[in-house]
Each structure stands twice: as C-alpha cells, then as structure tokens.
Amino acid sequence: MLAAVVAATTVGTAGAAQATPPGPGVSGTVIAQHTVGGTDYVLREITIPPGQATGWHYHDGALYATVRQGALSHFDATCARDGYYPRGSFIYEPAGADEVHIGINRGRTPIVLEVLYVLPTGSPLSQDAPNPGCPFE
Template sequence: MSLLPEFRSNPAPAVGTRSRLLLRLRLGRREVLLRQTIIEPGGDSGWHYHDGTLIVLVTGAPLDHPGYDCRPVRYRPGRVFREPSGPGHRHLARNSGDRPLRLTVLYLNPVGSPLSRGVPSPPCAG
C-alpha cells in the first residue's frame, strides 16, 4: 500500500498523460506545488503556458519540448530545466520515445492560478 496519491488522467487537450500532486503550500502571494506527471509513448500535454515559473526534472524517456515556433528542443533523462512563465513561453511536452516519460515539476505560481493555460496549436505544428 502506497501513501502517495494515485496518478489521475489529465484533462484534454492532454493525451496519454497522468499526474499526481505531492505537495501544495501557500507562501504569501505564491503557491508552491510539487507534481509528478507520466507521459506515455506518443502522449503529449497539448499546447499551453504557465502563469508561474516551473523547475522540471526529466526521467525515463527524453522530453520533446518545442516552443510556439515549433523549433525542436529535447531534454534527456536526468536533465533539470527552468520553464519561464507567461504566454510568450507557450510550448508542448511530448513523449516521442518508446517508454514512459516522467516529469517531476516544482510550480511557483501566483495564488489561484491554474497549473496551465491551454492555447491553440501554432500554424507550424501542422
């Protein structure tokens, strides 16, 4: 029996993803959240951006993480990166590999913000 919460499927436009929230605390006008996400092979998050800054640890498979210009960006397992906030940093998280991709994400959000805000696919995404 695990004391950790179960993974739950993420809502559309995400496909083949599930997450669990491990920690949520409020520090003044900020909310700190720790979340784990699994993206199955062929799955993706849908195009989105965040109101707060994220610190992301990639494990399992590589993360394909193009921005709204569709320029390819790939983070290998073991990589930690910072994801900036705001609509100018729209992106997609995709697993093009053949094994599950795991993301451990620390969110530094304004209180009351959603974890992400969906946006339409850019024209270059075809």
Template sequence: MDHPSGFRPNPPPATGTRSRVLARLRVARWELILRQTIIEPGGDSGWHYHDGTLVVLVTGGTLDHPGMDCAPVRYGPWRVFREPSGRERAHLARNGGTKALMLTVLYLNPADSPLSRQVEPPPCAQDAR
C-alpha cells in the same frame, strides 16, 4: 475509477498523460506545488503556458519540448531546466519515444492560478505533431 498510485489522467487537450501532486504549500500570494507527470509514448500535454515559473526534472525517458516556433528541443534523463512564465513562452511537452516519460515539476505559481493555460497550436505545429 480507482487510482491507487494517486496518478490521475490530465484533462484535454492533454492525451496519454497522468499526474499526481506530491506536495502543495501556499506562502502569501504564491503557491509551491510539487507534481509528477507521466507521458505515455505518443502522448502530449497540448499547447499551453504557465502563469508561474516551473523547474522541471526529467526523471525517465526523453522529453520533446518545442516552443511556439516549433524548433526541436529535447531533454534527456536527469536533465533539469526552467520554464519561464507567460503566453509568449507557450510550448508542448511530448513523448516521441517508446517508453513512458516521467517528469517531476516544481511550480512557483501565483496563488489561485491554474497549473497551465491552453493556447491554440502555432501554424508550424501541423508538421510538429
């Protein structure tokens, strides 16, 4: 399949999401990655965490971003926030709106680490989806 915009579907467990890498730079044992992600209405990332720290800019739409306690967290357009690393900070990125959601994300990742690591949804997530 041709992807002229450079956006490619994200692998499962993500649904209704696609991303493209804008820049990648390795510095010693760190990798800096600038990436854009689109989450379609009803789409989500699947429950996951990161080995590194992320700085996220919501560039369109509203992001639902519950953590493992399933407490509601929402970020609107032009909101910037930091996602700390670690399994204990696992979360879900979801678009509960009616328009596509766009995120621009700077990953400060240990070199050779995946962008995210999948985890099982918490028990409270049965009601959160």
C-alpha cells in the same frame, strides 16, 4: 530541495474551443502543495506515455522540472524544438502567455517528470493554448 518539494504538471485540460488537450494517458499526481505569501508551490509527478504530448499551453508562473525517466522533446510556438531533455535533465519553463509550448514523448518508454510550479496564488497549473500552426501535436 524546494523544487523537488513543490511542483506540478504541464498537463492542462481542454479550455478554449481551439485549445489542444493532453494526449490519452497523460497524467499527473500532486505530491505536495504549499502557499507562502502570494505564491503557490506545487510539486507534481507527470507521466507522458510513448507517442503522447502535453498539449499546447503556458504557465502563469515559472516551472522547474527534472526528467526521472524517458526523454522529453520540447517545442515552442515557432514550431522549433527548443529543448531535448533525456533522463536526469533539468527543465525550466518561464512564465507568460508569450511562452506557449508543448512537450512530446517521441520515445518508446513513458516519460516521468518531477515538476515544481511556482505560481501566483490561485493560478491554474497551466493555461491551454491553440496549436500555433505546427504540423504536429
């Protein structure tokens, strides 16, 4: 499956002064990366330890993921939980600066995601964003 062959992580690095970086121990490993035409396909495994989060961010292209372990709580810029994804779930994150979100591990086991990024060539995996005013990280 293409999504399982070309994915990346929701993990970004701190950029702007108000950006929210990922929590301690959040990590990602690139499994495969290919460029076809003007599109980069990056497959990545992401691990989010218990109690940690991805940091607020968005993507310049679509993201497709499966939850291999744990359960991800996903929140949008209105502070609403727009998804809860237990093991075996499929996650879709649309592209664009108006799609700011955060993923949080509120469980007791690490979350392991297999993520496929479908990005315009040369785009970063994610763009940092400030906390939109939500009382959690």
